[in-house]
Amino acid sequence: MDDTAGTEADKTNPELFTLNYARIKIPFEITLWVLLASFAKIGFNVYHKITVWVPESCLLISLGFVVGGVMHAVRKEPPAVISSNVFFLYMLPPIILESGYFMPTRPFFENVGTVMWFAVVGTLWNTMGIGISLFAICQIEAFGVQDINLQENLLFAAILSAVEPVAVLSVFEDISINEQLYIVMFGECLFNDAVTVVLYNLFNHVAAMEVDEPAVIFMDIGGFFVVGLGGIFFGLLFGFLTAFTTRFTGKVREIEPLVIFMFSYMSYLIAELFALSSIMAILICTLSMKYYVEENVSQRSCTTIRHVIKMVGSVSETLIFFFLGVVSITTEHEWNWGYILFTLFFTLFWRFLGILVLTQIINPFRKIPFNFQDQFGLAYGGLRGALSFALAFTLPNSIPHRKLFITDTIAVIIFTVFIQGITIRPLLKLMNIRKTNRNLETINDEIHKRLMEHTVAGIEDLCGQWSHYRWKDMFMKFNNRFIRKILIRDNRPESSIVSLYKKLELRNALEILDTMSGDISAAPSLMSLYEERKNASKHKKFLPSDVENMHELLSKNMYKIRQRTVSYTNRHSLPNENIAKEILMRRHTTIRSSLRSGSFHATNSANTSHKFCSLPVGQSLNSGFPPGRFRHTDHIDAESETAYPSNRSTFRHQRRSSSKAGIPLRPLNDLREDNEPNEEMPNKMSHPRSKFRHSGHQTSRQYYGTSRNCRDTDFEEQQSSLSPHGWTEEPQNNSDVQHPLMRKPQ
């Protein structure tokens, strides 16, 4: 009675709060785990020093242990993240995509032989070595694992040969290791993932067949090449398709990132469909499409793409390490002292031996041979990680000692990640490994590098000795003649020297503009030395106070100059400027101020207060430039935006001529004549905004914020706030102080 009354009452009273957990269970849990991992990352990076000494992967695994312990205590199963499908279809592709996309292509292609050598041959060596020696160990009765046959050992060895670069690369980057080593490590880890998966599938297949003949195994190794090449084929195909598609997305910019992600993912899936090497497919797809895509898409899309790739890749990685910790606690283990210890030993042993032998073989073919420290770094940096972990879990249940394998894998991973990961940094420092000098990019460097390449290619041709320069040359010719025409929307070849130069000049311009708001009696401008010589008749020195003023203003603004060839990318964050150098800026200005001197004064003796404007009064900033392109809405890693303006701007200015490159610091009347230079302005406007925000210099903000107030305003507003600000009318000036760059090309 009471019950019915109760239920009736329930029905009549609408319940205000219902908990329908079952409905949202899956997305909810996913989100919760991702959030947890993100909090972990935030937490670790609060105190920077920790991540310097202890790689982030260690911290994540430790946290995983904790959570795993908790879950184990409450008898709850962790989500089946490590099941085959989830890992291989959802978690692995973003990681590979990220690695491939941010691979520095030029050093990579210069070292591609070495990389492939280590990746393919090295992995095979490791697998065979570990497998066979473990099999030998199994024969010893004392360990009690005699029933593990050769195929299973080989399978297990294949799992163990997958090297994981995350922790090592961040250490390498931190200590500025020489570029060769970095790229070889990076490349090797990447490609050996592919090789490992192929080997794993191979041995899996063989082990399942329960055939005991070694001949079958070796025959199948031939299939390995087919799989690899097939993957490469699909990668190229999809890379081409992507680049081609982006050619037509000019009007629908919003879907550009989507196109890229979908095509990359598709390449992975199609390769999986045909049981080819999907990792190779997505890698090659990314490598091949990156160059063309970045020329075609808008700048914002480019940033979005990079950002999203980093984000997804990073989340994926974090989750994997985290689950490594969790699952290690919650699974059932089978422990076998002998087997596990020997596994550890053999892993290290074969890796070291392998690197040693392989390096000896390949060193004569390298331009910069690896010395002993390099080899040690390579060998010791062979940590195992995510992929091994996942592969161990996807071992079929038919294998009797599956649990042993899992336990063993986890043991190896934990050992390498913790012990090797933590000690590699001090060891490398101790060994005095060769570093790279990450000095400032200068135009001279770039010019001479290019010059060298051309010269060497020419001389090689002359004396009939070919090397990779010739291939590179041939490829570039082919590229320019055919490929670019098909894949790129507006084909305008541009030398890297010009890009670099434009970028540096833009920075100069920005800097000069920033010094405007003070009362400087004469702003320096970039003058041609030659012209200067002609006009050097009348010199008037700067007043010391002016110079002091300028120096003071300049010193408040520290520009972080980004290296153009971003050789290193930190896997856990977008490429950001770690180095604060403004030497080039300062020197440029002091040179300018010293060179510039009087000829300007001479012709404008009347005015003591000159302000150089880059805009003729009243002209809109947006002439010929897509508005709002640099709308900066968030503060996240603003530098990623900053490199692009410079790089992007080169690709943007298609119809314009080369005079765009110039700093529009010249008398106003000249500017009135041609309308073109203004599009550089938006570029420059965004730079200080984003840079200052990141540089964290308070002074810069204070003097910047009031006059410009750029942060939240659009460009139109900026424009209007600028023009009343005192872009004064310039006196008539004669052409001999005209900056050569601003002249219209004849």
Added chain:
Amino acid sequence: MGSFQSLPDDHQYRTLSQKTGFSLEQIGILHNRFKQLSQNEDTLRNFQKDATGSVQEIGFEEFLTVMSYFRAPAHQITEEQREEIRRAKLRFLFNMHDTDNDGTITLEEYRHVVEELLSRSGALGRETAKGIADAAMLEVASITVGPMAPDEFYEGITFEQFLKILKGVEIETRMHIRFLNMDTTVLCK
């Protein structure tokens, strides 16, 4: 290895080998190549219409000397030797730019270099090249001389300054060709 039109002495080869550091085999190969290029004459004629260089013809010895600048440094050499080799290569480069041989690379000469380098991408006008050359000169000035007084004028890049600015670039590794001991003349045109 193929027969030569005029058989040079072994002795001649040996002196060349000592001077340039090539092995005898390599000299033989290069001589072959030289013959191929010069159509079996003794010297290479300068093909440029408006040849501004001072050499109209290049003999085999000069050819070889130039090539020797591009040799790879041996693996085990001392720091000094490495530095010396670097200097030699950079000296070669410097002379390449300094067309009037006055010991400095003036702005005009540098501009010429930059223009040549960029002339491939035909979309650029001379203005950019000029600008780039200017900026490059400024850089050199700023790095080597430091802030200058307002009346100073920067003359040109001397060899020492050239060395200094190119400290970052690993010339030894970039500027070298692996001279094989194999006769590849049949393979190339």
